[in-house]
Amino acid sequence: MPTIMNRRQASALLATAPLAMTIAARAASPRRLLLRGADHLLTMTGVPRQKTDLLISGGWIEAIGPNLPVREADVIDLSGHILMPGFVDTHWHMWNTAARGLWRSAKGGFMPTMAAIAPHFTPADVAIGVDLALAEAVSSGITTVHNWAHNLRSPAHAEAEIAAMVRSGVRGRFAYGYAQDADKDQPMDLDHLSAIARRPPSALVSIGICARGPDRSDAEVWQAEWDAARRLGLPISTHMASDAKAAAGGGIAALAARDGLGPDVQLVHLTAASRADMDRVAKVGSPVSISPWTELEVGYGVPPIPDMIAAGLLMGLSVDNMVLAGQADMFSVMRLSTDLARGVSRDQLLVEDMTALRWATAVGAQSLGLGKRVGALVPGMRADVIAVRVNTLNTMPPADLPSLLTHSARPDDVSLVLIDGVVHKRDGHLIRVDLPAIQAQAAASIARMRSTTAV
Numbered sequence: 001m002p003t004i005m006n007r008r009q010a011s012a013l014l015a016t017a018p019l020a021m022t023i024a025a026r027a028a029s030p031r032r033l034l035l036r037g038a039d040h041l042l043t044m045t046g047v048p049r050q051k052t053d054l055l056i057s058g059g060w061i062e063a064i065g066p067n068l069p070v071r072e073a074d075v076i077d078l079s080g081h082i083l084m085p086g087f088v089d090t091h092w093h094m095w096n097t098a099a100r101g102l103w104r105s106a107k108g109g110f111m112p113t114m115a116a117i118a119p120h121f122t123p124a125d126v127a128i129g130v131d132l133a134l135a136e137a138v139s140s141g142i143t144t145v146h147n148w149a150h151n152l153r154s155p156a157h158a159e160a161e162i163a164a165m166v167r168s169g170v171r172g173r174f175a176y177g178y179a180q181d182a183d184k185d186q187p188m189d190l191d192h193l194s195a196i197a198r199r200p201p202s203a204l205v206s207i208g209i210c211a212r213g214p215d216r217s218d219a220e221v222w223q224a225e226w227d228a229a230r231r232l233g234l235p236i237s238t239h240m241a242s243d244a245k246a247a248a249g250g251g252i253a254a255l256a257a258r259d260g261l262g263p264d265v266q267l268v269h270l271t272a273a274s275r276a277d278m279d280r281v282a283k284v285g286s287p288v289s290i291s292p293w294t295e296l297e298v299g300y301g302v303p304p305i306p307d308m309i310a311a312g313l314l315m316g317l318s319v320d321n322m323v324l325a326g327q328a329d330m331f332s333v334m335r336l337s338t339d340l341a342r343g344v345s346r347d348q349l350l351v352e353d354m355t356a357l358r359w360a361t362a363v364g365a366q367s368l369g370l371g372k373r374v375g376a377l378v379p380g381m382r383a384d385v386i387a388v389r390v391n392t393l394n395t396m397p398p399a400d401l402p403s404l405l406t407h408s409a410r411p412d413d414v415s416l417v418l419i420d421g422v423v424h425k426r427d428g429h430l431i432r433v434d435l436p437a438i439q440a441q442a443a444a445s446i447a448r449m450r451s452t453t454a455v
């Protein structure tokens with residue numbers, strides 16, 4: 001945490017500074033923000049606190065405690081709320097968000113429908129998808145995203161998605177990918193990737209890659225992509241063992257044999273992975289992302305969460321895509337994760353609600369390499385914070401907080417969202433996006449796509 005001068009030092013500095021410098025100093029040092037009197041505060045690292053304040057300065061969490069004696073701060077009253085870290089989504093294909101619900105068409109189911117429209121996405125279209133996804137993310141309390149860009153049809157597509165992420169002010173990783181219809185022997189644009197990697201987009205947006213990996217590309221291709229990413233110091237993500245056919249291909253063993261796993265390699269789904277493969281993945285610390293809703297909806301199967309817990313996998317949760325999932329609701333992802341585990345294991349006590357809450361926050365952040373910055377409310381970490389109302393019809397009376405957050409609360413109950421100390425949603429309203437414009441652009445984009453392709 002940076003050194004913060006006290007009020008007297010700051011006043012002395014400003015009193016002696018020329019006017020221009022005074023104005024500049026004020027502009028560069030936004031006022032502190034005090035979140036006052038939350039009924040409950042979940043740090044994710046300790047026991048819940050009651051009637052607690054949280055003080056933010058320069059985007060950092062400066063202090064947490066009851067009745068903090070603070071002057072010269074903007075104050076937001078949070079009585080009637082739970083204060084907690086923002087959610088971390090660990091795998092989300094944002095480019096096709098405007099195709100929400102379009103998982104079946106005259107072309108067939110999800111895969112053929114996406115195959116029909118994907119070639120028609122322009123850079124503007126993929127950016128519209130990212131705009132819409134990020135607006136919904138913030139509204140739902142998701143403050144960190146992993147944008148899995150697997151329809152990059154040109155360098156301009158990548159630049160457009162990155163620009164959308166940067167202007168949103170949402171924290172995240174842009175995972176550089178490939179075109180949906182790329183051949184299995186065609187690598188992603190490694191020259192452009194290299195150029196992108198040399199200039200990190202912003203303090204909030206970092207770069208990684210999303211590759212087809214052993215399950216969906218030739219060995220020479222995925223090995224070249226792994227080598228390029230590691231040479232550039234970029235994290236890697238790939239879909240693995242999504243269904244029985246993919247699992248039977250032995251991709252996880254192939255990755256392990258070539259030192260292709262590790263903390264820098266996230267594996268997505270593992271729905272059909274054997275327990276031996278899970279043990280192999282856990283042993284080397286590769287994080288995993290599951291998306292229970294879409295794994296059911298696309299027919300991959302029931303995520304084997306009891307085995308994943310037993311193997312000790314580093315778990316992240318995700319919404320995956322809006323075409324199948326329909327909505328970016330991390331509350332329902334947590335609910336489904338716990339309840340599927342209970343049903344599959346026939347053991348009501350197998351998984352705690354708090355466990356899913358950690359997956360959606362602190363553990364998810366850790367799985368993306370952000371665990372020291374976000375995912376918990378601790379002085380010295382960046383202020384990615386949400387407040388959830390506990391006085392609505394479906395959230396009152398509050399009894400067990402983890403149960404309330406995983407089984408009662410909904411995105412509409414998120415009234416306040418801060419990312420890096422900046423307010424994005426207040427009193428239930430998004431305040432940094434032109435939502436009507438985004439909605440109009442998304443509607444026009446998908447309408448044009450449907451008329452062009454007859455889906």
Ligand SMILES: [Zn+2]
Nearest residue numbers: 091239268320
């Ligand atoms: Zn995916």
